[in-house]
Amino acid sequence: MADYDLIARMNGCFNELEMALHDLGNFLGRLELLQARVFALPEVAKGEEHNPADKITVTPHTGEAAQHLALQHFQRLFIHHNNENVSSKSAVRLPGVLCYAVDAAEHQSALLLIEEVNKLKAELEHIVTVESGLAREQRFEFVHTHLRGLITLNAYRSVTYLNDPDSVRFGWANKHIIKNVTRDEVLAQLEKSLNSGRAVSPYTREQWMENINREMMDVKRLPEHAALKFKRPVKVQPIARVWYRDNQKQVQHPCPLPLIALCLRSPMMQMPKLGVLPDYDVTMIKHKYKPQSQPLSLLIKRLHLYTDHPL
Numbered sequence: 001m002a003d004y005d006l007i008a009r010m011n012g013c014f015n016e017l018e019m020a021l022h023d024l025g026n027f028l029g030r031l032e033l034l035q036a037r038v039f040a041l042p043e044v045a046k047g048e049e050h051n052p053a054d055k056i057t058v059t060p061h062t063g064e065a066a067q068h069l070a071l072q073h074f075q076r077l078f079i080h081h082n083n084e085n086v087s088s089k090s091a092v093r094l095p096g097v098l099c100y101a102v103d104a105a106e107h108q109s110a111l112l113l114i115e116e117v118n119k120l121k122a123e124l125e126h127i128v129t130v131e132s133g134l135a136r137e138q139r140f141e142f143v144h145t146h147l148r149g150l151i152t153l154n155a156y157r158s159v160t161y162l163n164d165p166d167s168v169r170f171g172w173a174n175k176h177i178i179k180n181v182t183r184d185e186v187l188a189q190l191e192k193s194l195n196s197g198r199a200v201s202p203y204t205r206e207q208w209m210e211n212i213n214r215e216m217m218d219v220k221r222l223p224e225h226a227a228l229k230f231k232r233p234v235k236v237q238p239i240a241r242v243w244y245r246d247n248q249k250q251v252q253h254p255c256p257l258p259l260i261a262l263c264l265r266s267p268m269m270q271m272p273k274l275g276v277l278p279d280y281d282v283t284m285i286k287h288k289y290k291p292q293s294q295p296l297s298l299l300i301k302r303l304h305l306y307t308d309h310p311l
Helices: 004-030 063-074 104-131 136-146 152-156 183-196 205-220
Strands: 032-040 059-062 096-102 161-163 167-181 228-244 249-254 259-264 297-300 305-307
Touching: 004 063, 004 104, 004 136, 032 063, 059 063, 063 096, 096 104, 104 136, 104 152, 104 161, 104 259, 136 183, 183 205, 205 297
Parallel strands: 096 259, 161 259
Antiparallel strands: 032 059, 032 096, 167 228, 228 249, 228 305, 297 305
C-alpha cells in the first residue's frame, strides 16, 4: 500500500488542481467571448458502459450557454456531479470550442493558467499510476479511499488551447490503442498482478492466481522472436480538425473537452469558422483507405494482448 507521504502529495496535488481549474474558469469568464459551440452527448446509463455505441445523437449549444456548459465541464471531476442513473465508469465528454479575443497580456495569462492545470493533471496521473507502484486493478480502491468518487479519466484529461486558428471542424474517429511490448514486459506486468495477492471479481484469490500463472506460461511458450502488442479497441471518439491558413496545415485533436481558441486582437482579426459535430451512425462510416492489417492471434483476452505467432 502507498505510504502516507504519497497519499498526502496526491491529496495536495488534487486540491491544487481544483483551485487551478477554478482560477481558469474565472479568468475565461472575464475574457471577450467571440463565439462558442459545444455538443452535448447522451449520458451513459449504469450497466451500459460496454454496450457498442452504434448511434450517438448530438445536442448543440452555442454562445453564452455553450460557454457556461464548458466552464462547468472543466470542473466536473466527481461521480456526484452526475445524475444518479449515470454510469461512474464512463467519463462524460463535451466536444466543442470556446473562441476568445485576447490582447498579448491576456494571451500570456491564459497560457500560464492552462499550463498549470495540465501540469497538475499530469502530476496527479503520475502519482496514481507510477509512483504508487500499484497494479491497475488496485488503483481504483486506492484513489477512492482517499478521493472518494473521483472520476480519474476526467481528472487526467488535459485542456487543449489553439492559437489563432482559421477554422475548427468536428468529426468522429474509430481507432485502437496499440502498444508494442516485449515478452519480459508482459511477464513483469503479470508478475506484478500475481504478487498483489488480490482477486478480480467473480474469481476467488486462488482462481485468479491460477489464471495469471496460466497466462504467464502461455507467454513463456512463445519463441523469443514473436511480436507482442496490446491492441485495445476504443469507443468512437469526437475529434476536432483545426486549420491554420498561414502554415497551410491541418492539426487533428481528440476532443473530449472543449478546446480553447485564443485569437489575438488586431485590425485584421477574423473569427474562426466553426463546424458542427454530426450525429454518429456506424452504418454511415466510410473508410477512404483501410490498409491490410498484419494477421494476429489473441493470446490474453482480458489484456487485449496479441501475437504474430500462430497459436
